[in-house]
Amino acid sequence: MRKATEMIRPKHYVDRHGHDLFFEFERGHYPAVLAIGFCYLNMVKYERRAGKKTADPTEDLAKARTYFQEYEKLLFLKSIGEIHDQGIDLALNYEDFKKRKEIYLKRLDRIEEDIKSGRAKR
Structure with a gap:
């Protein structure tokens, strides 16, 4: 183990x-x-x-x-x-979530691209 x-x-x-x-x-x-x-x-x-x-x-x-x-x-x-x-107000605020969602999903796409291309630091 x-x-x-x-x-x-x-x-x-x-x-x-x-x-x-x-x-x-x-x-x-x-x-x-x-x-x-x-x-x-x-x-x-x-x-x-x-x-x-x-x-x-x-x-x-x-x-x-x-x-x-x-x-x-x-x-x-x-x-x-x-x-x-x-910072809890930001984490729990839905009013600007659409904007934050877009930013976060782009970040995930960038991370995936960096990993697949070998640019990501390991």
Whole structure:
């Protein structure tokens, strides 16, 4: 079996600076409520999936525990004011969604093109 860190926080989830989403969450780069919700929903997902996708629930339960630990850390950071919900209005605003949708879908097309052409950094 893969090492727990590689299994739960694999290198393919890091950005070009070597940072994964947990790093970004802990530094307040996303609204706290979204980061906390992300961890909460992932821990529930892996708990529910345990023993169903594969007969051995070990990996899914390890992932659930990892998301639970991050969830706890983020709740603490929010309680002491280290992370906040700045930007939540934009994330939840539908009024300008059409414009943001267009930008996002173009970004996905560019990423796909960069990967297929070999221009993407790996």
